[in-house]
Amino acid sequence: xxxxxxxxxxxxxxxxxxxxxxxxxxxxxxxxxxxxxxxxxxxxxxxxxxxxxxxxxxxxxxxxxxxxxxxxxxxxxxxxxxxxxxxxxxxxxxxxxxxxxxxxxxxxxxxxxxxxxxxxxxxxxxxxxxxxxxxxxxxxxxxxxxxxxxxxxxxxxxxxxxxxxxxxxxxxxxxxxxxxxxxxxxxxxxxxxxxxxxxxxxxxxxxxxxxxxxxxxxxxxxxxxxxxxxxxxxxxxxxxxxxxxxxxxxxxxxxxxxxxxxxxxxxxxxxxxxxxxxxxxxxxxxxxxxxxxxxxxxxxxxxxxxxxxxxxxxx
Numbered sequence: 001x002x003x004x005x006x007x008x009x010x011x012x013x014x015x016x017x018x019x020x021x022x023x024x025x026x027x028x029x030x031x032x033x034x035x036x037x038x039x040x041x042x043x044x045x046x047x048x049x050x051x052x053x054x055x056x057x058x059x060x061x062x063x064x065x066x067x068x069x070x071x072x073x074x075x076x077x078x079x080x081x082x083x084x085x086x087x088x089x090x091x092x093x094x095x096x097x098x099x100x101x102x103x104x105x106x107x108x109x110x111x112x113x114x115x116x117x118x119x120x121x122x123x124x125x126x127x128x129x130x131x132x133x134x135x136x137x138x139x140x141x142x143x144x145x146x147x148x149x150x151x152x153x154x155x156x157x158x159x160x161x162x163x164x165x166x167x168x169x170x171x172x173x174x175x176x177x178x179x180x181x182x183x184x185x186x187x188x189x190x191x192x193x194x195x196x197x198x199x200x201x202x203x204x205x206x207x208x209x210x211x212x213x214x215x216x217x218x219x220x221x222x223x224x225x226x227x228x229x230x231x232x233x234x235x236x237x238x239x240x241x242x243x244x245x246x247x248x249x250x251x252x253x254x255x256x257x258x259x260x261x262x263x264x265x266x267x268x269x270x271x272x273x274x275x276x277x278x279x280x281x282x283x284x285x286x287x288x289x290x291x292x293x294x295x296x297x298x299x300x301x302x303x304x305x306x307x308x309x310x311x312x313x314x315x
Contacts, residue, residue, distance in 0.1 A: 047121045058133040067118035080109045082283040106263040106274040111281035112141035139184020159204045163250040166213040182249040207240040225257035235269035242270040253281035
């Protein structure tokens with residue numbers, strides 16, 4: 001079996017993967033040849049540019065891999081937004097101003113880290129450079145978020161639904177990053193000695209489809225993002241999620257427009273409660289010292305979510 005390794009030019013080369021039947025001499029010779037090749041053609045980290053001193057399927061140095069850190073501080077108990085609030089406030093009931101006035105259609109959203117620095121670069125390597133070996137790294141981070149969310153999840157099997165790409169976009173990219181990260185996360189969870197049982201989650205990758213291609217969300221307000229996504233998603237097979245609690249998975253949570261639209265569609269098709277887990281999220285920091293006051297009509301409209309009180313099956 002062969003696998004991709006990376007050179008300092010950024011091009012992939014092929015290297016034979018040691019077989020189980022290889023002798024110690026052959027393994028030693030291969031390692032020696034690899035070290036010699038790295039000496040002549042050193043690879044560079046695709047994030048910071050520092051030299052990589054060994055063959056690797058993942059062209060990222062250890063420092064950049066260790067750089068992403070879990071979110072800390074006070075986060076909204078619903079959307080996960082960072083909050084600046086009086087110290088006397090009960091952390092267990094923290095709600096950002098927007099979630100207090102207009103709760104989203106999902107129960108709670110969690111993320112591993114902030115969408116910046118090395119974490120953003122790792123996500124971009126997967127999404128835009130097709131460096132598939134990044135997926136297990138991001139999957140480990142997503143698994144940490146899901147494990148932290150576990151106490152809030154109901155008993156029984158949870159349906160895991162990756163946010164889908166449009167068929168044309170997925171064909172161009174070759175894969176759906178949310179799907180490959182979700183699969184990597186579930187593998188991580190199943191391998192942990194004291195972690196969650198594999199049967200705890202059931203991947204339902206075909207439950208939700210993106211039936212309409214949407215333009216870029218970059219630079220759009222939350223309201224414009226909602227309008228851009230309206231009608232983009234549909235449940236392909238309602239039997240996969242009917243009366244089941246759902247964990248919606250994506251790579252990045254920005255304003256919550258995508259997560260909210262997907263949750264709305266899933267619930268309209270008969271799903272129970274919906275939770276959201278992502279690798280990263282953008283943070284804006286809301287001041288909770290004014291949560292008892294009123295927000296402007298424009299701001300309320302910007303965050304107001306569509307009520308889910310329509311008959312099942314109406315898209």
